[in-house]
Amino acid sequence: MLKTLWVIAHNTFRETIRDRxxxxxxxxxxxxxxxxxxxxxxxxxxxxxxxxxxxxxxLLVFLLLITIFIGTQLxxxxxxxxxxxxxxxxxxxxxxxxxxxxxxxALTIAVATAIMGAVFLALxxxxxxxxxxxxxxxxxFMLMEAWLLTAIGMLFGSFTSPxxxxxxxxxxxxxxxxxxSILTISQKSQPFLKYTLQGVYYVxxxxxxxxxxxxxxxxxxxxxxxxxxxxxxxxxxxxALLLAGMxxxxxxxx
Amino acid sequence: xxxxxxxxxxxDQLGEDITVIKSLNLEVxxxxxxxxxxxxxxxxTTTVKxxxxxxxPTTGKIIIGNHPAxxxxxxxxxxxxxxxxxxxxxxxxxxxxxxVGDLFGIERQELARRTxxxxxxxxxxxxxxxxxxxxxxxxxxRLAFAVAMINMPELLILDEPLDGLDxxxxxxxxxxxxxxxxxxxxxxxxxxxxADVEELCDRVAILDKGKIVKIGSPKELIGQKRQTLxxxxxxxxxxxxxxxxxxxx
Numbered sequence: 001m002l003k004t005l006w007v008i009a010h011n012t013f014r015e016t017i018r019d020r021x022x023x024x025x026x027x028x029x030x031x032x033x034x035x036x037x038x039x040x041x042x043x044x045x046x047x048x049x050x051x052x053x054x055x056x057x058x059l060l061v062f063l064l065l066i067t068i069f070i071g072t073q074l075x076x077x078x079x080x081x082x083x084x085x086x087x088x089x090x091x092x093x094x095x096x097x098x099x100x101x102x103x104x105x106a107l108t109i110a111v112a113t114a115i116m117g118a119v120f121l122a123l124x125x126x127x128x129x130x131x132x133x134x135x136x137x138x139x140x141f142m143l144m145e146a147w148l149l150t151a152i153g154m155l156f157g158s159f160t161s162p163x164x165x166x167x168x169x170x171x172x173x174x175x176x177x178x179x180x181s182i183l184t185i186s187q188k189s190q191p192f193l194k195y196t197l198q199g200v201y202y203v204x205x206x207x208x209x210x211x212x213x214x215x216x217x218x219x220x221x222x223x224x225x226x227x228x229x230x231x232x233x234x235x236x237x238x239x240a241l242l243l244a245g246m247x248x249x250x251x252x253x254x
Numbered sequence: 255x256x257x258x259x260x261x262x263x264x265x266d267q268l269g270e271d272i273t274v275i276k277s278l279n280l281e282v283x284x285x286x287x288x289x290x291x292x293x294x295x296x297x298x299t300t301t302v303k304x305x306x307x308x309x310x311p312t313t314g315k316i317i318i319g320n321h322p323a324x325x326x327x328x329x330x331x332x333x334x335x336x337x338x339x340x341x342x343x344x345x346x347x348x349x350x351x352x353x354v355g356d357l358f359g360i361e362r363q364e365l366a367r368r369t370x371x372x373x374x375x376x377x378x379x380x381x382x383x384x385x386x387x388x389x390x391x392x393x394x395x396r397l398a399f400a401v402a403m404i405n406m407p408e409l410l411i412l413d414e415p416l417d418g419l420d421x422x423x424x425x426x427x428x429x430x431x432x433x434x435x436x437x438x439x440x441x442x443x444x445x446x447x448x449a450d451v452e453e454l455c456d457r458v459a460i461l462d463k464g465k466i467v468k469i470g471s472p473k474e475l476i477g478q479k480r481q482t483l484x485x486x487x488x489x490x491x492x493x494x495x496x497x498x499x500x501x502x503x
Contacts, residue, residue: 003356003359004357004359007353007356007357008357011342011345011353014344014345015342015344018344081340082336082338082339082340083340083341083342085308085334085336085339085340086336086339086340086341086342086354086401087357088306088307088308089306089307089308089329089332089334089336090329090354090357090358091326091327091329091330091357091358092326092329092357093326253308253309253310254303254308254309
């Protein structure tokens with residue numbers, strides 16, 4: 001089973017890494033990250049903060065775009081192009097197929113993050129004359145967020161069209177980054193709205209847990225308990241999403 | 255090798271039940287070449303998809319070897335070529351075969367040998383390193399045929415395999431089927447090209463509106479009237495349509 005999982009993951013990696021959208025997004029992101037130097041040059045003594053904030057935000061936005069453009073289409077395209085016949089008529093469990101697709105794309109996203117992150121870290125090191133470990137951990141957290149969003153995009157993509165799933169994933173990303181505000185509003189609301197907002201807060205992914213941008217501006221490295229809690233949150237949430245996607249694919253007929 | 259017992263398939267279309275296959279019973283013995291004929295919409299592809307686990311029967315069962323269809327064990331001993339086969343466009347013919355061979359867990363050296371041999375047999379020897387997206391329909395068919403044979407299956411299931419093939423391709427294909435039969439393997443295929451079915455098959459079933467309306471060897475079906483299989487096919491389907499309309503009235 002593990003070998004089959006690897007064969008499908010490897011094939012998905014090969015498929016997604018050859019996607020032209022990926023190259024365009026990585027190229028464009030590098031350009032945007034590089035322009036943070038320009039933005040920094042017109043700031044008043046805040047150049048490093050500007051590079052950190054601008055660069056990390058650009059990285060997050062481009063990771064989100066890669067996830068939305070590629071992740072939401074991954075399963076849908078297999079069904080639409082009927083390449084799923086090629087795989088599911090072989091001794092391959094549907095769950096393994098789904099998980100393999102996720103792992104393949106997760107690997108592609110890791111490569112994209114490594115490229116964009118390396119450019120960002122190099123720019124930061126050039127400006128500060130030192131390597132920023134907190135920035136590296138912020139990128140690591142962002143990668144986990146992108147993987148979680150990939151699982152969300154794939155789940156939507158397994159029962160709806162790519163456009164609809166892209167919209168849903170984007171909305172969830174926005175809601176996920178508004179979690180803290182949602183909780184704050186809920187505490188000041190009437191009972192009905194309060195419980196509704198609290199429901200939203202607990203059910204939808206809290207993507208602010210993966211946000212270390214403020215910490216690195218103040219050069220704070222995340223502590224082990226925080227890192228462990230975020231990793232466990234990521235693992236549990238992603239596993240639940242993948243299990244739901246697998247259940248849908250197992251039920252489907254082609 | 256293949257047993258279909260009391261098989262039915264009902265699709266739900268906007269709340270309405272559409273019965274595509276009705277109480278189908280069929281047996282294909284090891285070493286036979288079995289032709290599955292029927293007009294468009296008869297249910298051939300639906301039956302084939304249930305054999306390979308892409309669809310689930312509503313009632314009844316399909317046994318491949320000794321395994322229920324759709325299980326990993328059943329899929330391990332069959333080779334499948336779908337109607338209008340599609341491949342990952344960014345893979346070359348060799349990469350497609352390697353990918354599928356890996357799914358079967360075929361050892362790499364053996365897989366490389368089989369890949370070369372099969373590409374040669376289906377006439378794609380010089381095209382091994384060309385991406386599938388640059389292939390014509392006929393080349394897609396040839397590649398799909400090689401893919402179906404990569405695991406040396408005991409049962410080869412082919413859905414409209416002759417579609418899009420030129421006369422040379424059809425000759426190659428028929429030669430391979432004969433060789434496959436000589437090796438004691440079983441072939442189940444649906445086709446519209448009745449002359450080829452007549453030439454290749456030991457047994458033939460004619461399916462119409464999800465039911466088998468005639469089954470037997472081509473000789474038995476043609477009988478004493480010295481018709482061609484095509485004439486038998488047309489007559490059978492037309493008679494069945496007439497009987498169905500009469501029955502409904």
